Amino acid sequence: MTHDGIFDTKVAATYDQDHGGTDTALVRKTVTCLEALAGDGPVLEFAIGTGRIALPLAARGIEVHGIELSGAMVDVMRKKETGNPLPVAIGDMTTTQIGGQFSLVALVFNTLDNLTTQAQQVACFQNAAHHLLDGGLFVVETLVPPxxxxxxxxxxxxxxxxxxxxxxxxxxxxxxxxxxxxxxxxxxxxxxxxxPFRYAWPSEMDLMAQLAGMTLQHRWANWDQDPFDRTCRSHISVWKKS
Incomplete structure (x- = not known):
């Protein structure tokens, strides 16, 4: 992964206001959907960043862990925390592994595109499957290539x-x-x-999931779970570990 030098202190300081962190309605919809997908189990967020989603999810009583490449982004999250610090491993979401298994692994806000080769994206799916319980879910929010x-x-x-x-x-x-x-x-x-980024088509992601032992369960247009169709500019896809 090549973005550790991009998400530096300067970017981290304004990340929330530039990337939907102040859109309370969007955050609420995202967290509500993730909470429903997680059920009673713990959640692992890849690229947890500034805690834009993780902190309000944890505030609902969900156990949340994270993996994040940028220490500067995590520093911002630490300043926002009011309870016990969330467990976060500093590392690449394609290779970093932590103890325990999770009912849900989440990767939101187009972050999959930050992996700039197909091999890295495949490895991300495999790492997600590694952390999932049998029957656990991997959810990705990202753009449809325009x-x-x-x-x-x-x-x-x-x-x-x-x-x-x-x-x-x-x-x-x-x-x-x-x-x-x-x-x-x-x-x-x-x-x-x-x-730099790399785009992948939804069907390509389905194959990545299949290689990691997961199958598609849902594909929505947004966090309201509206139907996905040919006019959608983004999608939220959910795969289940077999």
Whole structure:
């Protein structure tokens, strides 16, 4: 995994406000769905980050553990905690293993795309299965590759344009990789950041799950569990460990 240097102290400090952490309705829907999927068992969140989801889930009485690559992100979570600290292992979610087994492993908010090779994504599914009880569930929230929005032969897609931020995704359909280019503007100061990703199709993820001994149980358009169809720009998929 290649993103440990990207999610640094500066990014961690503003991560929640930039990535849905202040959207209380979205957080509530996410946590409610995860709570129902977990049942009475403990939850392991891959890429637990700043605790955007883990902390409110734990506040409902769910036992939550985490794996996170960025120590800076976990530092932010620690500052938000009001109860006992959640157990978090610092490491890569493709290889890091912790003791115990879980009824649910969760990977939310497009974080699967942070794994920039197919081999890493396959390893992530295998690591999730390793941590699951028999019959346990692995849930992933991520984007549907937006290639239908690209004219034939085009490689770039604008996703942000305002007075403080320009954002352009650049796609390589041969390697299934893309890069998000950001330009942040503050007066006369400009900062350019590029973040690499890899997209995977839902059917490709089903095969990754199959290789890890899991089968698809649900695929929804959102945390409200609306039906997934050809117009959806994201999906929430749930696989069960056989």
């Amino acid at each position: 290639l239908q929005r690209l004219p034939f032969g085009e490689t770039k897609l604008v996703f942000a344009c305002d007075e403080t931020h320009f954002g352009v995704d650049e796609f390589d359909i041969v390697t299934q990789t893309y890069a998000s280019h950001h330009v942040w503007m503050d007066g006369e100061n400009h900062e350019h950041v590029t973040v």
